Amino acid sequence: MDDPQAIYHAAEIIRKGGIVAFPTETVYGLGADAFNALAVARVFEVKQRPYFDPLIVHVASPDNVEKLVKEIPSNAKKLTERFWPGPLTVVLLKGDTIPDIVTAGLPTVAVRMPNHPMALSLIKESRCPIAAPSANPFGYLSPTTAEHVREQLGDRVDLILDGGACPVGVESTIVSFLDGKPRLLRPGGLPLEEIESVIGRVDVSPTEDRPSAPGMFPRHYAPRTPILLDWDEKSGELSKSENIGLLAFQEAENHLKFSHVEILSKKGDMREAAANLFTAIRRLDVLNLDLILAEPIPEIGLGRAIMDRLRRASGTRFADDSSDRSDSPDGHIENGGKESRKK
């Protein structure tokens, strides 16, 4: 089918309560009519996602947010005006129209306007906001091509719209605005520096209660092969195995023999690295390696989201990163400086 016809068909499926995988600029989503609780329940079922993990509601225009939420704080408005459509999700107080299953019973709802022509046409044609998580089985890497979706959920979804590879490659940045206070819930495709250049300082300390974004679970976005992030070339342990893969940021000299090397960006470009991240890990993950060594990258701009996903993939998210999220005032760059606030 050509694009318009495929989208028309997909929208019809959504309107009838079906579920459709579709491309966004970040990763592929698995969508259902956000007002249809039964259809949304099927999304949870297909993904085997726990019901306490809320979904993002996707809109085709900022005007459509008003009827989903109680209010839009001015800082949230500033961000959506500046960065939508784009890889930014805002968490706001929920209105009454959204069924509880979408938000896992929370008083808040996550909303985003994606920057992808197919996603936007699908939402418009469906004539409803679309609730969609990433289109992967729960806990596994998000899909950045239609092929990834087909491999993992192919027989369980009603349709997959193929829009090619996702240009951003990591999920959206999530910012909540409760009690008027912007807080980073998940670093993502929109760098924190850009957000802070518009609204000033954003709280990056972790929330104490249950994870409000289960993307915050220590082991999430995880491949089957163990990933090691903190390693040393000289460590004797590593030379014992013949079957190790390397996930490198740039082409780098190293003295270990790897069975396979994936390079995220030859020229060291963060955008390119983010766009290649999940595909590169997937490629390594199918090789039956004993171990994947990942090269740490600078936590600047998109590097923050990349390192976040690598830590979760390696299961070390909360073990080693207290400094990373400690929000120390002296390391903080007030106005969207180019450096990370870390160190």
Ligand code: TXA
């Ligand atoms: O880029 C993206 O955000 C992609 C594309 C498809 O839009 N979507 C995505 O959805 O990554 P998902 O479900 O894989 O991740 C959404 C995250 C989850 O960790 C969820 O817990 C969090 O958003 N979230 C959703 N609603 C929330 C809420 N009301 N409060 C706090 N966190 C929320």
Ligand code: MG
């Ligand atoms: Mg996900």
